[in-house]
Amino acid sequence: xxDELPDGIVVAATTEVGSAHLAVxxxxxxxxxxxxxxxxxxxxxxLLRSKVGVLETRVFAAADSxxxxxxxxxxxxSSTETxxxxxxxxxxxxxxxxxxxxxSYRF
Numbered sequence: 001x002x003d004e005l006p007d008g009i010v011v012a013a014t015t016e017v018g019s020a021h022l023a024v025x026x027x028x029x030x031x032x033x034x035x036x037x038x039x040x041x042x043x044x045x046x047l048l049r050s051k052v053g054v055l056e057t058r059v060f061a062a063a064d065s066x067x068x069x070x071x072x073x074x075x076x077x078s079s080t081e082t083x084x085x086x087x088x089x090x091x092x093x094x095x096x097x098x099x100x101x102x103x104s105y106r107f
Contacts, residue, residue, distance in 0.1 A: 011080060017097070018044050018079030026078055037078075044077035046087070047094040055094070 011017055019041040025033035037043075046058035059072040077083040083095060 013080045013084035013093075015079045015081045018042055018077065018082070020078075023078035023082075038076070042097045042099050044080055044083050045096045045098050046075060046077070046083060047096055048092065049094060055096075 015023065019037055021041045022034065022037035022043060025037050046060075047055045048058040049055055057074065059074050062071040062073050065071045075086065077086065077095075080095065084093065087093060
């Protein structure tokens with residue numbers, strides 16, 4: 001065993017990793033409950049590791065971006081399962097569970 005910390009923890013894509021409160025609020029389209037879950041519970045934030053190993057928040061190109069003027073969306077997820085479904089064709093699936101304390105994971 002070494003004293004080195006791992007780069008992250010590998011977890012499964014599951015509904016149990018994330019926020020059940022946010023999932024229910026999104027399903028019910030309850031704007032007030034969505035805001036409360038984002039403020040008080042966990043949210044899955046996609047990350048991108050740069051070539052030099054720095055973690056950055058991953059954004060996605062907006063589908064309705066006009067040519068020559070790309071726009072981006074910050075996508076937050078209620079669980080690692082919904083994140084995995086969203087990026088099914090991307091192999092780099094690193095994320096952070098964000099609340100008062102942030103941790104980095106991948107699946």
